[in-house]
Amino acid sequence: MDIEIKNLYKSFGDQVVFQNFSAKLKKGQVTCLMGPSGAGKTTLLNILMGLMQPDSGEIVGVPAKKSAVFQEERLCESFSAVANVRLVCSKKTSYKISNKIIEDHLSEIGLDDSLYKPVRELSGGMRRRVSIVRAVLADRDVLFLDEPFKGLDEATKKTVMEYTKTNTQNKTVVMITHDPDEAKAMCQEAIYIKKGETANV
Amino acid sequence: MLVNNQLLLVTPFIVLKKLAVLLLDTGAWGVAAFSVLRIAAGFLLGLFTAIVFAALAGRFRLAEVVLWPYISIIKSTPIASFIILCLIWLDARSLSVFIAFLIVLPVVYTNVLQGIKTTDSKLLEMAWLFEVTWWRRLRYIYVPQISPYLISACSVSIGMSWKAGIAAEVIGIPAGSIGEKLYEAKVYFSSGDLFAWTVIIIMISILFEKLFISGLKIFLGKGE
Numbered sequence: 406m407d408i409e410i411k412n413l414y415k416s417f418g419d420q421v422v423f424q425n426f427s428a429k430l431k432k433g434q435v436t437c438l439m440g441p442s443g444a445g446k447t448t449l450l451n452i453l454m455g456l457m458q459p460d461s462g463e464i465v466g467v468p469a470k471k472s473a474v475f476q477e478e479r480l481c482e483s484f485s486a487v488a489n490v491r492l493v494c495s496k497k498t499s500y501k502i503s504n505k506i507i508e509d510h511l512s513e514i515g516l517d518d519s520l521y522k523p524v525r526e527l528s529g530g531m532r533r534r535v536s537i538v539r540a541v542l543a544d545r546d547v548l549f550l551d552e553p554f555k556g557l558d559e560a561t562k563k564t565v566m567e568y569t570k571t572n573t574q575n576k577t578v579v580m581i582t583h584d585p586d587e588a589k590a591m592c593q594e595a596i597y598i599k600k601g602e603t604a605n606v
Numbered sequence: 607m608l609v610n611n612q613l614l615l616v617t618p619f620i621v622l623k624k625l626a627v628l629l630l631d632t633g634a635w636g637v638a639a640f641s642v643l644r645i646a647a648g649f650l651l652g653l654f655t656a657i658v659f660a661a662l663a664g665r666f667r668l669a670e671v672v673l674w675p676y677i678s679i680i681k682s683t684p685i686a687s688f689i690i691l692c693l694i695w696l697d698a699r700s701l702s703v704f705i706a707f708l709i710v711l712p713v714v715y716t717n718v719l720q721g722i723k724t725t726d727s728k729l730l731e732m733a734w735l736f737e738v739t740w741w742r743r744l745r746y747i748y749v750p751q752i753s754p755y756l757i758s759a760c761s762v763s764i765g766m767s768w769k770a771g772i773a774a775e776v777i778g779i780p781a782g783s784i785g786e787k788l789y790e791a792k793v794y795f796s797s798g799d800l801f802a803w804t805v806i807i808i809m810i811s812i813l814f815e816k817l818f819i820s821g822l823k824i825f826l827g828k829g830e
Contacts, residue, residue, distance in 0.1 A: 454735055455735075456731055456734075456735070470737070471735055471736075472735075472736065473732075473735055473736075475728070475732065477728065479728050479729055479731075479732040481729065481746045481747060481750065482750070483750045483827075484746060484750075488746070492736075492738060492742055492746050493736040493738060543736055545736075
């Protein structure tokens with residue numbers, strides 16, 4: 406089922422972020438949210454994730470099982486990269502995951518030397534990659550990625566983008582980016598947000 | 607010289623001699639065990655209750671509101687008032703358990719609640735989004751957040767529980783306790799015994815604090 410945003414209205418005090426905003430995010434596709442800073446991309450993502458409530462409007466079709474890369478990494482600082490990924494791997498579902506799988510995924514994007522170091526000892530780029538693996542291995546129906554490749558050097562970004570693309574196939578992904586090249590490489594569709602107005606690219 | 611006056615201030619040599627006598631006396635070990643067991647039981651009971659209360663208060667605002675007056679009263683009531691009141695309600699042998707409990711409860715409760723309140727809300731949002739189980743939230747998010755508060759509270763309250771527990775024994779004079787020995791030392795003007803037992807109390811208190819805090823650190827950090 407597609408995710409449909411109908412007549413969304415959201416304001417913070419006097420500042421109206423979304424006015425009568427509607428959009429459709431296709432199931433199984435990667436949709437990019439683009440636009441200048443302060444246009445409301447993260448606000449829209451937070452509303453879609455259920456972390457923020459719109460003032461009015463309707464959002465339908467958001468799967469219950471969600472995964473995310475947040476603007477900040479939101480990692481448990483004193484735990485290792487492996488433990489941080491394990492934290493979100495559900496025991497309730499049939500999807501069970503071994504430490505070996507987690508280690509393989511982290512190694513694939515260059516974290517093989519830092520698997521069991523507390524994440525507070527890792528650099529910004531490394532922490533970003535841990536949060537990407539966490540989002541991927543959580544194995545949920547929809548992924549919300551807020552500038553997932555922020556702070557990565559070009560070579561690493563290429564590897565991590567390839568990793569993300571491969572491991573999110575056939576999943577609904579909503580991704581915020583400022584980089585048109587990232588959007589081109591990752592997304593099937595993009596929505597440009599400018600002060601509450603939208604235009605599909 | 608005052609130091610040569612055994613009534614006022616004994617020499618370190620006499621204290622050491624008394625201490626050696628006490629350490630070789632199995633009866634003294636029994637006296638120490640009597641007080642250690644009761645004060646440690648009061649401390650652990652207070653610690654457990656404080657953590658449960660803080661968890662409830664952190665989760666339910668109503669619980670915090672309901673507990674607030676009780677915790678405030680316990681915090682501000684002079685310990686001597688509690689001791690005398692408890693002597694009416696309890697038998698002298700249980701007095702130090704209850705007094706140590708009362709000393710530990712508000713210190714640990716206040717600190718742990720503060721730790722819960724300062725838990726990173728962004729991490730909690732992450733846990734909500736990923737549907738992290740309550741047990742994992744506790745282990746990965748709350749415990750690392752609360753640990754420094756809990757360790758600091760325990761470190762302070764162990765010493766306080768010893769001071770208050772022994773004070774309760776001195777007033778209640780339960781037979782076979784360190785408090786009784788201190789009371790006897792006062793009655794018989796035996797400054798040597800008074801200092802020797804005080805040294806024993808300090809040693810036990812420091813040892814208990816070191817052992818407990820080390821164990822607590824290992825316990826809290828073992829998931830990391």
